Amino acid sequence: GAGVSQSPRYKVAKRGQDVALRCDPISGHVSLFWYQQALGQGPEFLTYFQNEAQLDKSGLPSDRFFAERPEGSVSTLKIQRTQQEDSAVYLCASSKGTGRDANTGELFFGEGSRLTVL
Amino acid sequence: AQRVTQPEKLLSVFKGAPVELKCNYSYSGSPELFWYVQYSRQRLQLLLRHISRESIKGFTADLNKGETSFHLKKPFAQEEDSAMYYCALIYSSASKIIFGSGTRLSIRP
Numbered sequence: 001g002a003g004v005s006q007s008p009r010y011k012v013a014k015r016g017q018d019v020a021l022r023c024d025p026i027s028g029h030v031s032l033f034w035y036q037q038a039l040g041q042g043p044e045f046l047t048y049f050q051n052e053a054q055l056d057k058s059g060l061p062s063d064r065f066f067a068e069r070p071e072g073s074v075s076t077l078k079i080q081r082t083q084q085e086d087s088a089v090y091l092c093a094s095s096k097g098t099g100r101d102a103n104t105g106e107l108f109f110g111e112g113s114r115l116t117v118l
Numbered sequence: 119a120q121r122v123t124q125p126e127k128l129l130s131v132f133k134g135a136p137v138e139l140k141c142n143y144s145y146s147g148s149p150e151l152f153w154y155v156q157y158s159r160q161r162l163q164l165l166l167r168h169i170s171r172e173s174i175k176g177f178t179a180d181l182n183k184g185e186t187s188f189h190l191k192k193p194f195a196q197e198e199d200s201a202m203y204y205c206a207l208i209y210s211s212a213s214k215i216i217f218g219s220g221t222r223l224s225i226r227p
Binding site for chain 2: 033107110
């Protein structure tokens with residue numbers, strides 16, 4: 001498909017379980033973002049990649065959260081030892097260029113992965 | 119700290135009435151602001167950005183640096199405008215984009 005693809009769409013995990021969320025950005029997009037969106041809230045920034053380089057991970061809430069994009073394309077967000085407060089929709093977005101480029105900075109979002117931790 | 123504030127969680131107006139969705143920001147540098155929209159059962163998508171100074175679907179937004187605001191306006195609301203609207207800010211030093219908490223716009227027939 002031509003859009004950003006995320007999998008799984010829904011994930012139910014028991015507390016303490018590890019989860020991995022995948023993002024397939026639009027082909028050729030340089031920038032990739034992960035956001036966490038809790039119910040009734042806006043997307044909260046987690047981390048940002050430019051190609052394979054993780055340029056900003058200031059939004060990762062704890063060292064249980066880890067993200068990678070080893071070949072500058074597909075990205076995985078891993079959450080270890082999940083807690084109930086990790087329950088949220090995790091959004092991935094990509095853009096052709098960097099965010100401040102008016103021509104290529106538009107973010108294209110995936111449908112999100114809804115994580116429920118019991 | 120950099121912040122985007124959308125004071126209204128819900129805004130309900132009648133069809134044909136004017137709409138104004140409020141957005142205030144806190145940022146010490148040169149801001150670049152956007153409005154993103156999420157229609158029912160669709161993905162979050164860009165509506166407009168201040169640097170383009172364009173009108174999209176009848177919506178406009180003007181950056182007011184004095185009031186640190188970027189309110190979204192439309193003179194005559196339509197039912198298809200019902201959606202969640204998010205104001206977003208990009209830092210000048212990087213490509214980090216932060217979002218407000220969103221306003222749900224409901225247009226009554």
